[in-house]
Amino acid sequence: MGCEIIMAPLQGFTDAVFRDVYFRHFTGVDHAMAPFISTMTSCRINSSRLKDVIPENNIHFPGLIPQILGNDVRDFLFLAEKLVEMGYGCVNWNMGCPHSKVARKKRGSGLLPHHDMVAELLEGIFAAIPCSLSIKLRLGRHDSDEIFRLLPVFDKYPIDELIVHPRTGVQMYTGKADVDAFERVAARTSHTLVYNGDIVSVRGFETIARRFPDITRFMIGRGILANPFLPSEIKGKDRDPCEDLDRLKLFHDELFETYCHKFYGPVHVTGRMKGFWAYLGQSFPDARKSIKKMLKSKSREQYQAAAETFFSLKCSFLPPE
Ligand SMILES: Cc1cc2nc3c(=O)[nH]c(=O)nc-3n(C[C@H](O)[C@H](O)[C@H](O)COP(=O)(O)O)c2cc1C
Numbered sequence: 001m002g003c004e005i006i007m008a009p010l011q012g013f014t015d016a017v018f019r020d021v022y023f024r025h026f027t028g029v030d031h032a033m034a035p036f037i038s039t040m041t042s043c044r045i046n047s048s049r050l051k052d053v054i055p056e057n058n059i060h061f062p063g064l065i066p067q068i069l070g071n072d073v074r075d076f077l078f079l080a081e082k083l084v085e086m087g088y089g090c091v092n093w094n095m096g097c098p099h100s101k102v103a104r105k106k107r108g109s110g111l112l113p114h115h116d117m118v119a120e121l122l123e124g125i126f127a128a129i130p131c132s133l134s135i136k137l138r139l140g141r142h143d144s145d146e147i148f149r150l151l152p153v154f155d156k157y158p159i160d161e162l163i164v165h166p167r168t169g170v171q172m173y174t175g176k177a178d179v180d181a182f183e184r185v186a187a188r189t190s191h192t193l194v195y196n197g198d199i200v201s202v203r204g205f206e207t208i209a210r211r212f213p214d215i216t217r218f219m220i221g222r223g224i225l226a227n228p229f230l231p232s233e234i235k236g237k238d239r240d241p242c243e244d245l246d247r248l249k250l251f252h253d254e255l256f257e258t259y260c261h262k263f264y265g266p267v268h269v270t271g272r273m274k275g276f277w278a279y280l281g282q283s284f285p286d287a288r289k290s291i292k293k294m295l296k297s298k299s300r301e302q303y304q305a306a307a308e309t310f311f312s313l314k315c316s317f318l319p320p321e
Pocket residue numbers: 008009010011012013034035036067094096097136165173196197198199219220221222223
């Protein structure tokens with residue numbers, strides 16, 4: 001099937017290490033969006049915030065798109081310019097973050113009820129932005145009609161694409177992605193749309209792809225974390241399921257090693273790996289006990305021993321179908 005798959009940004013999960021190791025073990029993902037970088041006031045930037053997107057940390061991953069979280073034109077442009085200096089030709093604006101701490105400040109999904117403010121921001125941003133801009137958004141903050149006041153505003157600007165996750169902000173990740181609402185959005189925008197939300201299996205992907213034959217780009221997040229083979233399955237690539245566990249172990253071991261060596265202290269390493277199992281663990285329904293051991297580990301050594309035990313048990317890999 002002729003589609004492109006974009007790895008979704010998941011703050012705390014799909015960082016540069018994860019993306020790089022993932023790309024060396026699996027196929028099928030065409031692009032990735034990096035987790036958001038927040039703007040700072042008064043046109044400042046702390047270089048640690050850019051670490052995740054510096055090109056040296058992203059040499060293996062194709063088409064990385066950095067993402068900005070912010071609501072001030074000058075600060076937004078300042079950060080976009082820094083990203084362009086680093087070599088990026090496109091940045092994404094986060095209008096979807098559901099967390100109330102963020103939304104209360106009219107950032108992320110907190111911008112969605114304020115179409116006048118969004119119009120003003122777009123006017124200022126498009127007057128000077130040195131690269132192309134896409135927007136990732138939800139249907140609204142409080143209700144799913146908010147997006148319909150924004151679509152005519154978006155239509156006035158040459159936005160690269162709109163990536164729509166059809167839930168509201170207050171919904172967080174509860175309930176189901178509202179595919180009917182996505183269909184209404186598709187009928188009322190002149191922009192290219194990317195579908196994002198709840199694709200966890202080939203069957204689920206095909207249902208969406210059949211319903212929206214004009215959509216060619218799909219963003220997938222949690223589905224890839226739960227089943228790293230999913231993008232290649234969607235692309236119709238054959239594999240030998242007997243090798244799944246060995247391949248997952250190689251991926252896991254390299255991820256763990258890289259976290260140990262590259263970036264983080266002991267708590268960070270086990271924290272990252274526990275996050276990894278929060279999703280991958282869902283595909284091992286018969287291994288709850290040994291996964292719990294990894295999740296309870298308090299040191300790298302304890303974690304590593306628990307992971308070795310887990311893989312030696314040769315549990316069945318049963319991702320959602
Ligand atoms: C833990 C977590 C962190 C996330 N971080 C970001 C982020 O930094 N930027 C963003 O636009 N979306 C973020 N998202 C939302 C995802 O990119 C995606 O839109 C959402 O998970 C729905 O897609 P999925 O059902 O394929 O996972 C995050 C989601 C989760 C669960």
